[in-house]
Amino acid sequence: MTTGTARAARWLEDGQLKLRDTPMIFMYHGVADVDEDPNQLCVSPARFAEQMAWLARRGLRGVGIAELVDAMRAGRQRGLVGLTFDDGYANVLETALPALRQHGFGATAYIISDRLGGTNEWDEGPVWQLMTGGQVRELAAAGIEIGSHAATHMRLAGASPAQLTAEISESRTSLGALLGTGIRGFAFPYGSMDAASRQAVRDAGYEYACAVEASTAEIGLMALPRLYVGEQDDARRMTVKRLLYRGRIATRSRPGGQTPDNPPPGGSAGQAPRATS
């Protein structure tokens, strides 16, 4: 039986990660009361408060992913849950931040560097405001980690080398200039990635990247899997979700545990409504 620390040291050498060593990372987009949300991207403020209280009641602490990766390196990730917000909606600053602060939680917001102050025009559906550069700085000053969600929110699997440079490397440079700090993390738009885009993330100097779904072979620092959390996830469903996540880990950790005949448990509680991020 190896200790967590020994395992952490082993996976850091090759960037690979055993799923059982991967803490839960929640994937959010917006926190707002909205009339129409066909892509299920928003959680209401009331539901979000319930979900944060659910974590706190279990003695779990929400943290940003750079902090989570540091804890994983040190073998002390127990009790930590990663909290992430993709796209950089203005309501993350206005609504999610106060709820996070109430519990002393951290989080990471993944920002689309060429769309500061714009809207989610890549989505079909309702139009929502994205943070301006000033608002992103305000969020960073409040202790929320800022990561890159590419430059324009394009799918990166199959992208050309020039597109990978513009979306991955240049977005890091531009967000770093905005904040005056290094940008440690990246999140793949739509969870769309392949070996070339993961390599481009590594080459650009990021320490880690968040995916949505990742295969056993892909899981690692450049493809941290995340769990969709939505408006339907009340406290009861959060409990089921956590158990399913643990069950998935147990299944995948057994040799040959995950086969086409023996898929990981997941079902609707563990899955995003569609591959969106």
Ligand SMILES: [Zn+2]
């Ligand atoms: Zn996104």
